[in-house]
Amino acid sequence: MGRKVEEASHFREPETLDSSEKHEKGTKKKKDRNKESENQTLEQSNGERVKRKEKKRKELNSHEELEIELGEETQTLEKSKKRKNKQKNGEEIEELEIKGVIVSGNNTKESKYAALSSFTESGLPNEVLECCKNFSSPSPIQSHAWPFLLDGRDFIGIAATGSGKTLAFGVPALMHILGKKKRKTSKGGLPLCLVLSPTRELAQQISDVLCDAGKSCGVKSVCVYGGTSKGPQISLLKSGVDIVIGTPGRLKDLIEMGICSLTEVSFVVLDEADRMLDMGFEVEVRSILSQTCSARQMVMFSATWPFSVHQLAQEFMDPNPVKVVVGSEDLAANHDVMQIIEVLDDRARNERLVALLDKYHKSQRNRVLVFVLYKKEAARVETMLQNKGWKVVSVHGDKAQSARTQALSLFKEGKCPLMIATDVASRGLDIPDVEVVINYSFPLTTEDYVHRIGRTGRAGKKGVAHTFFMQENKGLAGELVNVLREAGQIVPAALMKFGTHVRKKESKLYGAHFKEITADAPKSTKITFNNSDDED
Known part of the structure; x- marks a missing residue:
């Protein structure tokens, strides 16, 4: 009886091994088929990639041939390209x-x-x-x-x-x-x-x-x-x-x-x-x-x-x-100017301005230019600083031209290197060695902001522009954020709270519903309407 069991057991063992081998072989074949399918997919993908590269190479060659055909004149313009x-x-x-x-x-x-x-x-x-x-x-x-x-x-x-x-x-x-x-x-x-x-x-x-x-x-x-x-x-x-x-x-x-x-x-x-x-x-x-x-x-x-x-x-x-x-027609600031934006309340500006002058103008020898928005504001800030012991001049529209010329001369020559100015001094003026610009009031446009801070950081030198930004200026926050980011400057969290929306530029005549026009756009054609007796 025990012998029969032994024989039976001995007889069944090979069957179990054969079944296991079959299962392993089936699994291996399935894996091989999957791998083969994956290889085919990979080959197809590689083939498509090769085709794309070949197409791109042909396009580049075609572009190079086109540039060669432009002739000697194009070759003489280094790094030039036809846009x-x-x-x-x-x-x-x-x-x-x-x-x-x-x-x-x-x-x-x-x-x-x-x-x-x-x-x-x-x-x-x-x-x-x-x-x-x-x-x-x-x-x-x-x-x-x-x-x-x-x-x-x-x-x-x-x-x-x-x-x-x-x-x-x-x-x-x-x-x-x-x-x-x-x-x-x-x-x-x-x-x-x-x-x-x-x-x-x-x-x-x-x-x-x-x-x-x-x-x-x-x-x-x-x-x-x-x-x-x-x-x-x-x-x-x-x-x-x-x-x-x-x-x-x-x-x-x-x-x-x-x-x-x-x-x-x-x-x-x-x-x-x-x-x-x-x-x-x-x-x-x-x-x-x-x-x-x-x-x-x-x-x-x-x-x-x-x-x-x-x-x-x-x-x-x-x-x-x-x-x-x-350079560019896009709004961009001088990258040699470090821009610091400080969001604060109107009532805190005077105290903060004096603190910044203590920081930036302690020696009272380096040139510091403070921009304000209005003529009366310029006179008020000038008087405030003079009462606090600062030697300061100003340039604005309420001053006689002789006084404006004298103030600008004293500032340029370094005899009085602290000046308050409206935007009459923001564009075009070549004032050497202005180390710091302080925007006591933010201008009406971001373009004017870029021009203001461009009074410093000139001729390859570095400069600092410290700007006060208030709640009333929030409509320009988005444009200012873009200017800061383009120049790789720090965007304060307080400024981001105003949002990053950029207002559509408006024409004074046509409002927001107008299209920017290129220099080579065709001239407008005058249309004349004949008078009609049938009109009511």
């Missing part, structure tokens, strides 16, 4: 990006418009280049602008303050005047060139540069602006000048008095055109431009290209002017 081709009235509008400089307009690729690498390459006479003797080479805006301006092209330039814009239009203006005088195509004594500026201080600064540049080649300039006696300005105009630099209000007064005639002006510059129109000078600007020669060369420099500036370009420039953008 866009726009069709307008059957003509090709070219746009090129050259080392961070965007050039657009008709026929901008011609060899005669190649950017200049040196002053001698320009071929200008020594007496004209005398004003550039302290510079090793043209700045980017100068090197790209001069070829077009010297060829008589209408021109739009967008570049940061301190980039050499004054000589960018100043040197071609000198050449334009010398050419007119040589050909004797104008009446002697009448101005041939006009430069309009939004503020008196910027007009004076431009005048200083152009007067100095004109000495070596016999070109005379006069600066006209309000807030001071007209007598000296009238005397200079009557003695005969070649260039008139001025603010729109005073210049319009002199034209209406019959003192200043612009009938021979054939080279016109609008500097900081966007700011000029923001300050309400549009009517005066249009009136002044209508007095100039119809066959004129128009030059506009603007920090942005808003609708109002585009309208002026449409009316007073060629349909397709050359446009050169150095």
Whole structure:
């Protein structure tokens, strides 16, 4: 009996092993099939990836072949690339990006418009280049602008303050005047060139540069602006000048008095055109431009290209002017400026300002510029600081021009290195070695904020901008956050509480329902409706 059990047991053992082996073999086959399926899927995926890479490689090769076909001219522009081709009235509008400089307009690729690498390459006479003797080479805006301006092209330039814009239009203006005088195509004594500026201080600064540049080649300039006696300005105009630099209000007064005639002006510059129109000078600007020669060369420099500036370009420039953008048209702050934003209550600002001056201006030797929003606010803050023992000057619209000029001079020379200013000092002014900017009041626009803090961190130096932000400024919080992030600055949590919404830009005429317009957009067509007797 036991033997039978043993035999049975012995007999059944091999059956159990066979079944186990079969199960293992089945599992292995299943795994092999799954692995084979996975391999096939992987191969298909790899095949598709290879196909995509091959397609991309062909596209890149095609792109390289296209660049080669552009010819020798494209090869001479290092790191250049053709960005866009726009069709307008059957003509090709070219746009090129050259080392961070965007050039657009008709026929901008011609060899005669190649950017200049040196002053001698320009071929200008020594007496004209005398004003550039302290510079090793043209700045980017100068090197790209001069070829077009010297060829008589209408021109739009967008570049940061301190980039050499004054000589960018100043040197071609000198050449334009010398050419007119040589050909004797104008009446002697009448101005041939006009430069309009939004503020008196910027007009004076431009005048200083152009007067100095004109000495070596016999070109005379006069600066006209309000807030001071007209007598000296009238005397200079009557003695005969070649260039008139001025603010729109005073210049319009002199034209209406019959003192200043612009009938021979054939080279016109609008500097900081966007700011000029923001300050309400549009009517005066249009009136002044209508007095100039119809066959004129128009030059506009603007920090942005808003609708109002585009309208002026449409009316007073060629349909397709050359446009050169150095850097970016997008709102961006100088990365050499450390931006500190402090959200606080209105009543805490005075005490906090004094504390910051103790921190930043303890030696009372370094230049600190404090921006406020209104004229009365400037006077109040100046008085408050003087009562606390600070030596301070101010620049604002309620001050006589002589007092403004003196204050600015004391600040520039370092005799009084603490100044309170409204936004008359936020644009265009070249004030050296401002170490700290304090925004006691946030400006009305983020563009003005960028310009304000741009008074420091100039010429490769580092600067600090400390800004007070209040509840009433919350509508600009989103734009400010974007500016801070773009520059890699710290965004305080208190600022984020106002939200990051960015308001749509609005046109003064058309509100929020308008479209940003490029420089080469077609001119509008006037539509005339016939009168109908059937109308009620």
